[in-house]
Amino acid sequence: MERTPITVSALNGYLKAKFDADRQLGDILLKAEVSNFKRNASGHLYFSLKDENSQISAVMFSGPAASLKFRPKDGDRVLVEGSVAVYVPYGQYQVYVRRMTDVGKGDLWLEFERLKQKLELEGLFRPERKRPLPAFPRAVGVVTSPTGAAVRDVINIIGRRWPLSTIIVYPAAVQGAEAKESVIRAIAKANADALVDVLIVGRGGGSIEDLWVFNEETVAYAIRDSRLPVISAVGHETDFTISDFVADLRAPTPSGAAELVVPDRRALFDQIGALARKLDYMLAKTRSAARDRLAAVESSYVFRTPERLLEKASVRLATLDDRLDRVRPDRLLAERRTALGHAETRMQSRLQAILAAAGYAFGRAAERLELVNPLAIMTRGYAIVRKDERIVRSVAELAKDDEIDVRLADGNADCRVLALRKGV
Amino acid sequence: MAQEKELKFEESLKKLETLVRELEQGELPLETAVAKYNEGIVLAKRCHDLLKQAEAVVVKIADGDTLQDFPKQQE
Numbered sequence: 001m002e003r004t005p006i007t008v009s010a011l012n013g014y015l016k017a018k019f020d021a022d023r024q025l026g027d028i029l030l031k032a033e034v035s036n037f038k039r040n041a042s043g044h045l046y047f048s049l050k051d052e053n054s055q056i057s058a059v060m061f062s063g064p065a066a067s068l069k070f071r072p073k074d075g076d077r078v079l080v081e082g083s084v085a086v087y088v089p090y091g092q093y094q095v096y097v098r099r100m101t102d103v104g105k106g107d108l109w110l111e112f113e114r115l116k117q118k119l120e121l122e123g124l125f126r127p128e129r130k131r132p133l134p135a136f137p138r139a140v141g142v143v144t145s146p147t148g149a150a151v152r153d154v155i156n157i158i159g160r161r162w163p164l165s166t167i168i169v170y171p172a173a174v175q176g177a178e179a180k181e182s183v184i185r186a187i188a189k190a191n192a193d194a195l196v197d198v199l200i201v202g203r204g205g206g207s208i209e210d211l212w213v214f215n216e217e218t219v220a221y222a223i224r225d226s227r228l229p230v231i232s233a234v235g236h237e238t239d240f241t242i243s244d245f246v247a248d249l250r251a252p253t254p255s256g257a258a259e260l261v262v263p264d265r266r267a268l269f270d271q272i273g274a275l276a277r278k279l280d281y282m283l284a285k286t287r288s289a290a291r292d293r294l295a296a297v298e299s300s301y302v303f304r305t306p307e308r309l310l311e312k313a314s315v316r317l318a319t320l321d322d323r324l325d326r327v328r329p330d331r332l333l334a335e336r337r338t339a340l341g342h343a344e345t346r347m348q349s350r351l352q353a354i355l356a357a358a359g360y361a362f363g364r365a366a367e368r369l370e371l372v373n374p375l376a377i378m379t380r381g382y383a384i385v386r387k388d389e390r391i392v393r394s395v396a397e398l399a400k401d402d403e404i405d406v407r408l409a410d411g412n413a414d415c416r417v418l419a420l421r422k423g424v
Numbered sequence: 425m426a427q428e429k430e431l432k433f434e435e436s437l438k439k440l441e442t443l444v445r446e447l448e449q450g451e452l453p454l455e456t457a458v459a460k461y462n463e464g465i466v467l468a469k470r471c472h473d474l475l476k477q478a479e480a481v482v483v484k485i486a487d488g489d490t491l492q493d494f495p496k497q498q499e
Contacts, residue, residue, distance in 0.1 A: 135434070136433060136434045146485055146494075155481065155483055155494070158481055159480065159481035162481075163478040163479060163480060163481040164433060164474065164475070164478045165481065166481070166482045166483075166484065167481060167482070167483045167484070167494070168483075168484045168485070168486055168491065169483065169484070169485040169486065169494055170486045171485060171486070171487075186486075189486060190486070193486065195491075265475045265478075268437075268471070268475060269472065269475060272437070272440070272468050272471045272472055272475075273468075275440050275441065275444050275464070275468060276464070276465065276468040278444045278447075278448070279443070279444060279447065279461055279464040279465060279468070280461075282444070282447035282448055282457070282461070283447070283457055283458065283461040286447070286452060286454055286457040286458075287454060287457075287458075290454040
């Protein structure tokens, strides 16, 4: 049987896929010595990693290389984290280095890995341990050096974004021999005071040794034991510290923590504006629905029974007036005035139509009113006596010489009491 | 004082959101809608004012058992 030949590209592509599919090769930790170290113009590092018996090519691109804490050179003993993959054009496999530590400086990174694994097993990093941060913290605690740039950054950013909150600085040494105890004490004090809603714990960037306090086991426990939610803020974008893993939230820098811990009031202005506009819209909608209902009622039932409308319409008009009186937000004032005008105009024209239609009913009502009109009675000879604007019903209310007003059907007489006689 | 202000803000905002939600669900009688609207506008204004009022953030430093003013930034 004839076999189909494949191309070199296809072969190398196939090998690359094999490598890429391999879990082990995707994440390796390698202990080696650097040789043939070269840095090209764009900042990529090319070198070999070797031990006594073997070697492998390695490349570290400028991105990850930017976070190197030392300048690698031939002969350095290093710890390398990365992956192994095939470079298709050369058919060569090599280590793609994500991070590299100088082991010669003391096995800090190994210690870091050991502690990270230990605490992970103890469950300190479990996602369900992470507590939510308050949306609008009333007070923010900051555990850091009171003299560093970090604390100033935090104050400036919170001050700009959310000046409603108070900041309490819990001063701590963040490097040197006393740093560990100092940070632990400050976290404990903030918890004991219970004056803040959330804690930022951190410092600005530095070398791995400078940041070491945030890789200490006891500091990790102090963060775990904090009742206040903790944001870790150790300045360096690419490096994680143990504190970052234990904290409820990790910020890449103290400034980053300040951005995360409080909302931005400018965004809230917008949000409130949007809510207010929604209110306007919903009210307008409700009102137009009510108007439609009103119109529907007016055009059917009410027209057929005009006498009822007379009562109803005036009650409605009064209620409408009343409502409109109560609703006076500035932005809607003009709109509502127009609405009131329309309503009144409609009411008015309806009323006139109804009044004409109900003329008969009105006439009868007027006659009935006439019967009880006091003026009508007075045309029959009765008079009303008033003293000091009050109607006098008894001679007992009068005294001699009182000035009184006598009202007749067609006018008044001012009189003075000459004498009083009781009984008829 | 900053704490009270802040609390008022959060409560006001929550209430405002609730009112908008209620209005959005619709079918409220006009009077109720108008009343809720009025309440909402007052809350929105209060939120806005609270945000606007706050000028300089208050910064303290825990010094032993007392709180001191944090020294202002030197230019």
